[in-house]
Amino acid sequence: MGTTMGPGRRGSFPGPREVGVAQGSAFERERRFLVHDTGIVEPHAGNIIVQAYLYVRDDYAVRVRRTYLPDEAGGYHEGPALLAVKGPRSGGTREEHEMELPVPLARELIDRSEHKVTKLRYQIVEGAHVWDVDVFSGSNEGLVIAECEASDLSAVVPPDWVAEEITEDARYNNENLAVTPYGSWG
Numbered sequence: 001m002g003t004t005m006g007p008g009r010r011g012s013f014p015g016p017r018e019v020g021v022a023q024g025s026a027f028e029r030e031r032r033f034l035v036h037d038t039g040i041v042e043p044h045a046g047n048i049i050v051q052a053y054l055y056v057r058d059d060y061a062v063r064v065r066r067t068y069l070p071d072e073a074g075g076y077h078e079g080p081a082l083l084a085v086k087g088p089r090s091g092g093t094r095e096e097h098e099m100e101l102p103v104p105l106a107r108e109l110i111d112r113s114e115h116k117v118t119k120l121r122y123q124i125v126e127g128a129h130v131w132d133v134d135v136f137s138g139s140n141e142g143l144v145i146a147e148c149e150a151s152d153l154s155a156v157v158p159p160d161w162v163a164e165e166i167t168e169d170a171r172y173n174n175e176n177l178a179v180t181p182y183g184s185w186g
Helices: 103-112 174-179
Strands: 027-035 047-057 060-070 076-090 093-101 116-126 129-136 144-149 162-165
Touching (some): 047 174, 093 103
Antiparallel strands (some): 060 076, 116 129, 129 144
């Protein structure tokens, strides 16, 4: 089995319906929306996030992330580097496992990766929930996505600054944006 990006024939990975719940598994449960009122981020400081995708196939992804956090001097300092392995999304839920990586290793992996996503991430408190609002740059310029993680997704009330729900639209998954950027959709 190779590390080919994009669609391909199934290797030995189980399909989305065949995946069982492993003991100690971590799951992200979130709803995702396009943002129509980007002014919502203006009073906030965002984190710079650079993500490289080492493997993307059949709804699975392996990602390396570097985060740069705003500092008091108006600049940024480097946060931890993370490796994440993600499984298929179903009903707003997706298995995800993360581990910290040494920053020099993460730098090298990102530098060598062909498929990247860069974005500014803002955290907005709306009601009882915290929303991550991602303003994409580079080949995904113009795309703004809001996501809210919650244990009970039915309790997430979309704020008035979001538009269409994209939770189940795989085109908007970050790994797919790295391979087929928003700017190339035409």
